[in-house]
Amino acid sequence: MAASETWTRWRYRYVPDKLVGEILAKNWIDTLIPVVILSGVLTFFSVQMPGFLGGSNLTDIAQIYGEYLIIIVGITFVMMAGGIDLTVGSVFALCNLAALLLINSMEINLAIGIPAIMLLGGLVGLINGVLIGYLGMRAFLTTLVMLIIVRAIVDKGLLDYGQTISRGFNASSAWEFMAIGSVFGVPSSLVVAAAIVLVGHVVLTRMRFGWHVTAVGGSRRSAYNAGIRVKRTICLTYVLSGLLTGLAATFYAARLSSAGTDVGKGLEVTMLTAAVLGGISLGGGRGSIVKAMLGALIILLVQNSLIRMGLTSGTSSLVLGGLLLLAVAIDVRWVKNRHKVLARAYVSPTYFKLPPLPETAADSGSDYALNDKLRGVEAIGLGELDGPEDVIFDREDNLYCGSRHGDIIRFFAPDHTRWEVFAHIGGHPLGLAFDGEGNLHTCVGGMGLYKITPEREVIKLSDETNRSLLSVVDDSRLRLADDLDIAPDGRIFFSEATVRYEMYDWMVDALEGRGNGRIICYDPRSKSSRTVLPNLQLPNGICVEREGQSILFAETWGCRITRWFFDGPRKGETEIVVANLPGYPDNINRASDGTYWCALCGMRSPVFDLALRMPSFRKRMVQKVGRDDWLYPNMNTGCVIKFDAQGNILDVLWDLGGEAHPMITSIREHKGFLYLGGIYNNRVGKYRIPGADPNWTSFDDYWGPSA
């Protein structure tokens, strides 16, 4: 047992399992699929064909790649908005015809000719856009029909102007440059394409229009409800696609001067395959320009190589069609199962061993022995509150607490029956603390650290910290700021429970048994945050000690309370104050007699303690059992403990039936009473502390009595 457990401990300490899930959770993981395919294609054809990447072939491919890229940027926008554009092939042919007619035969200046041709493409796009965007027609069918109509018009045009075109020849150097020119060896079309790709990428990821496109594709209804002009956005994507196709066709016309009936035939399928192969989802919302670039490159290399390998045309179609099927199948399955795969791979349990569980039986004589002191405590705001995680009082004895609806509620002194919404923040306020000037500070789950002035002005103080060098997950964003306290010099220390899970998933963090949380310091002088203590097991309550040089913080899953010196002679040192709690500690606050209160939001159980020593068991559980059936820590009952600076347990308050306060997340002593908050509770409890100082307030204890 001991040997194997040692082995388990070492194995889970040094093998970074969690990276798999974290990498899988990255957005760019979708891009990895086409990258792998691309390298496969490259390897295969390099082996098959010596000289595959030879110079002259590369130039040829680069020219065509430029044209493909220009088209696929437009396609990407259309597909990101949840549409599809099958007209590209026909529009390409139409604009090719127009280019040959205008520029080759009529020798119109390129500065006029090219915009005119692009506008022609844009016009077809506009028709698509009006039909699909404004009339709400189905994109696939509409663009399919437009494909036939435009193709028929092209045929008619070829009939009427075919002869004129075949006689024309524009010898201007600009036209020649578009055809075969290059900048430092890079073909002209690729240069233009690079610029367009860059702009397209910036627009799609950094600008309003791009965000709208992604939003519409992600969820059209929500985008509409959020006030985005859905119809206009959709319409514009088609116009864009048309314009760019026109530009690409101009390059094609310059390069080949060909007005054959087959120009652009099948281009729509090629482009669709490229986009889907790159990982742009059908139905919208997922994708990027980079993915489109990769997809286009793969398709082009495959096409070119198949031609150059001299396979029969049937085989090329077979391969191309097969690739399309494969790409769509991967896309469909991946989008459908991504969350499942991720959910299974993401949770990464590790080894953690807790000391033996302390006794809590009523007659055991233990410090934690059960009693029923919290029975029948007075309730404040019963049924009116939803999730008061923390409770605090201002100088005027008004009570403040958070609510799940994203508000801070104020109950008016003296009887705390009347209440109002003090401020609306938008996220669930968790920890609360006042500074000397009466500004209320709060940690908001999912949002960060906020300050509310007495004038009710809500100010964001911080929603990010420094990014750790080797962290795969982006740990610069604050996911779950939890509790805070303010040092005498104004620095704010606050805990972030976990960097790996969002607020609604915080319990899953318990299954990992790893220190995923941290304590962060916000310095008002530099107005920035820095992580000061990383790798803590769900750090929760924080309390600055009276000397003003250290904080006490609770690690919920670690079941311990620790002291850390942020100032003074022992600066930087940590020491464990309470090592082995019978439950999961939450908020810590000062008591009137110089000691501290701590809420235990749940109690340990032998089963879960044992499970923490068996990471592979928990891994199997996560993978094989439905989420609702997972083994979680017990959060149905809890208590309040009182301890002194040396870690001696002085008192313990239980609510045996668990009727009023099954899960206590915070406590606040105020004028002889102890106020109890609970993150899932519907009230604030009020408990008279026998023998407590009836005039002591936390506010005065921190900032001195009022003048």
Next chain:
Amino acid sequence: MTGKKLLKAIFAVAALASATSMAMSEPYDDGQSKTYYEALKGKKVAFVPLSMGFDLTEGWNAGLQNQAKALGYTVDIRDPNWNVEAGVQAANGFISDQPDVLILHPLDQQAYNRIVPKAMKAGINVVQINMKSVTNGDAFVGTDWYELGYKQAQEIVKACGKDSGKNGKIAIITGQAATPTIVIGNQAFDDVFAEHPEIQVVAKQSADFDPAKAQAITSTILKQNPDLCGILGVWDGQDGGTAAAIREAGMNDQIFMVSSGGGAQAAACDNIENGSFDAYVSYDVPGQARDLNAAVKILLQTEPEPGSAPFALYTPLKVITKDNMNASSCWTLEQLKASGG
């Protein structure tokens, strides 16, 4: 093994060796044949057809491969499947591989305008087959489309014109209008009919090289013009549909059907045999294959500076009717594969 048997075996081996050495010995050199064979041996010819899989390209290819095999050079094919873009990529790929001769079968007059000079600049001799880019290569082998149209039109004039005693009403079922073959051919039709005002074109429709469309169009035209005298088709692949419509209407005897094409047995002679076509102008793919081979051989031997001495081998056209048709009028791919070129 006894001594006698061993001796026998040694003799046998010796006999075999001498036989082989005789076969391997120098062939007779008439003063030119040796250089001829040497000039061709090990050369590389590249062929970019419009598309494989139809009678013309398959026929040419059969001839090319036969000769290449016999003379010890190679003909590589890359099939762009009717796609100009793919054709250009295929040709570009070939140019970087540096073959001795590049055979191009252009889809239109413009697409290979940059490819032909590029190849010649790279020192490759270019042959164009059956269709020409505006730019000339070293050789052109193929049909004079004007002559083809001219001959077809003359056939129908013969059948429906002044001297025939018929009413001169004809219909033209043409193909994809933009292809130069059709454009040039139609020019020839117009020129001939200008000389013969008695010919009246009552309908001129494009069936887009699609036999099903040709059938639908023809059946309607026949209903409209029950007294039609003749129909001018442009390509046997499409004209099969026209013929089916005529057959269906029971007007085989009345309608004089003129078609044209490469003269494949199933597409041409079978249809002449069963009365579907009354006259057929063939550009004789076996002949073209031989011309093509000749052009290749000439270029491989003379190795001219590309573009320095361009020449053309226009195909002599054959008019096939039921009266002059014989076993050798048409060809099958099997025959060509066996003995073509």
Next chain:
Amino acid sequence: MAHGLSQERIVLMIATGLFILFSVTLNGFLSADNLLSLVQNVSILGILGVGMAIAIIGRGIDLSILSTMPVSVAWLLNLINGGMPIWAALLCALALVVVIGAINGFLIAYVEIPAIFATLAMGIVVYGFGKAYLAPIDAVYITRTDAWFYSIGSGRVLGVPTPVIVFALVAAAAYLFLRYAKLGRFIYGMGDNPLTARITGIPVRPMMLVQYIIISVIALIAGIVMATALSGINTRLALSTMVYDVILVVVLGGIGLSGGKGGIRNVVVGTLLIGILLNGMTIMNLTYTVQSILKSTILLLAIVADTLLNPRDEQTAQHGDI
């Protein structure tokens, strides 16, 4: 119908109107012969339309039929020309289309690829496979055959061309299937609401398999009629835009693309309208290109009308439904 203007009625009215117009203005339009050839010219389109209708009623679509048809028939003819008995060759072709249909159904039902993409890609795959392995030469002619086989597409029964009769038979069979067979009724349920159909206990996935197999078989039938009518078939048909004509026939006839609605009657109406149009335009000596512009514009108008008459509900439309 609560409101009087269903798309089918509009189309019927247009068709009747055009019919009267052409009868009055066009010489020779209203002859029995012309009318028969009118139907005959669109009967292959109609047969394919019946197959497409079965797909669309079940909220699918099959873009691969125009590859399945020429490839399977070209192989069939190659086998016959190679000396195989016709019945054996027919069995081979049947097996081929069943496999193609089953793959289509599998991709749509089990891999859950949207029908439109699955069949689009399958069309390319089938064409490529056919060209590479089954029929390397584009145009395959019938060189050797029995009279009865030939007469499938080019005969006459009681003066009626056989393609028309085959169209009538296929339409009748499909009508009976959709109307009276349990499977046929289920297809409506599936098209109306696939999720509900599944919850109700209809075996949606195996049914899709069967559905696409049936469609492939119909494509084979259409192909045989076409090949025997034209004494050959060209696999390049797979690259043409004819599949859009088939969709045109179905949508024009009033079968909504969202599935669950319409029937074979709509296909017949749509086919007739196209027939009248094509016939009239040919008699007017409009060129092929102008005909296709007009035809496709009418298709566009038809789906615009469809959208206006049966608007998609933004709030309930399936996400990603393109």
